[in-house]
Amino acid sequence: MPCTSKKVVLVGMINPYEGDDVGDIEIWCINRSFMQQPGVTRVYFFDNLHQFGDEFIDALNALPENVRVISRRPWPEVPRSEGFPLKATLGAFNTNIRYFQCTAAYMLAHSLAEKIPHVVLCGMYHLHDSLEYFQHKACMEFWLGVAMGMGHQVDIMGDTQLTKPFPWSPPFYAYEYQQFEGLANQVLAAAYRACLSFPMRFMTPEEADSPEMRDHFKRMAHTLVSSHAEHFAMSDEQKDAMMSKKVTEDRQCQPT
Numbered sequence: 001m002p003c004t005s006k007k008v009v010l011v012g013m014i015n016p017y018e019g020d021d022v023g024d025i026e027i028w029c030i031n032r033s034f035m036q037q038p039g040v041t042r043v044y045f046f047d048n049l050h051q052f053g054d055e056f057i058d059a060l061n062a063l064p065e066n067v068r069v070i071s072r073r074p075w076p077e078v079p080r081s082e083g084f085p086l087k088a089t090l091g092a093f094n095t096n097i098r099y100f101q102c103t104a105a106y107m108l109a110h111s112l113a114e115k116i117p118h119v120v121l122c123g124m125y126h127l128h129d130s131l132e133y134f135q136h137k138a139c140m141e142f143w144l145g146v147a148m149g150m151g152h153q154v155d156i157m158g159d160t161q162l163t164k165p166f167p168w169s170p171p172f173y174a175y176e177y178q179q180f181e182g183l184a185n186q187v188l189a190a191a192y193r194a195c196l197s198f199p200m201r202f203m204t205p206e207e208a209d210s211p212e213m214r215d216h217f218k219r220m221a222h223t224l225v226s227s228h229a230e231h232f233a234m235s236d237e238q239k240d241a242m243m244s245k246k247v248t249e250d251r252q253c254q255p256t
Contacts (some may be wrong), residue, residue, distance in 0.1 A: 002114040003041075008022050010107050011037050012123035015158065026116065030103050033123060034067075035059055042068045046084070048101045048209040049075045053216050070110075072205065089113045092147070101139035108143045118153040137162065 010027035011033045019025075022039035032052070034040045039193045043060065045052070049071070050153045060069055060078045069081045084106060090098070092113035100106055104124060111119050126140060127134040141163055147154050154160055170176035205214065 001015070003116065005116060007120065008111050008116045008119040009122055010104060010111070010124070011040075012104065012121070012125075014123040015122070016174070017122040017157075028107055028111070032056060032059075034063070039068055042070060044070050044084075044103050044107050046072045046106065046204060047217070048214070049077060049202045050209060051213055099139055099142060101132075102136040104136070105143050108140070108147065112143075112147055112150060112152065116152075118155075119147055120155045120157060121160070121162065122157045124156075124160060124162065125158065153167055233249040 003026050004065050007021070008028060009019070011017050011027060011029045013030060016033070017027060023216050025039075025252040026041050027037060027039050028042040028044060029037050029040050031043075031045050031047075034043045036064070040063070043063070049057065060081075063069070063080075065080075069078055070084050071078075071081050073083045075081045086106075089106070089109050093109075096100040100118040104121075108119065108121075121144075124140070144154055144156075144163065165171055166184065168178055168181050170178055170181075194207075203213070208217070
């Protein structure tokens, strides 16, 4: 059943929502984030259940009965789990665009389809240099634009990189310039072309759930967690110093 709340908070993996209205609003959590979030009303996960492990499954089954668990399909190991209404969600938008790069994008589109007027994003940094969220960022920004175009109130909490340009690009094109922005853009273009030469193997969810691929995705997840942990362990001063050093080195490499 669609919710009747006027506000929904979509909670990512970085930190929980701590607003004083917990208990009076919808709180939808991505993957494991429900394990540290009070007042959760829905949990969404789209990866194969077995990638998360027994602890995740047990925690889902221990949730209060009124908490919905929504995934790509129902899972027998989680009896309350239900399939995501993809067709109905797509039908809520007058477009043939098919662009969902992450669980949060499905959740955001679902909240718009259910006509919840106020959407808050929490715990979603979407760092430019993270291994996974790099490709998610543009997709999330697309759906945030859809939300605002439909007249929804959108708030993004925390030190997020959503709706922000690359660090080397000014926020207002033509009103400010960065002397060496073109170099960075050339590197990105070269990286994009290089990625096109990599092997590509698109799989069905069943193929991706094979023992071999389970191990593969677990290794990827471990790398992701390590990357984020290393980044957030740095102080702001360290990050600023690292960025300043990089800019200085880049300038020293330029021809005079």
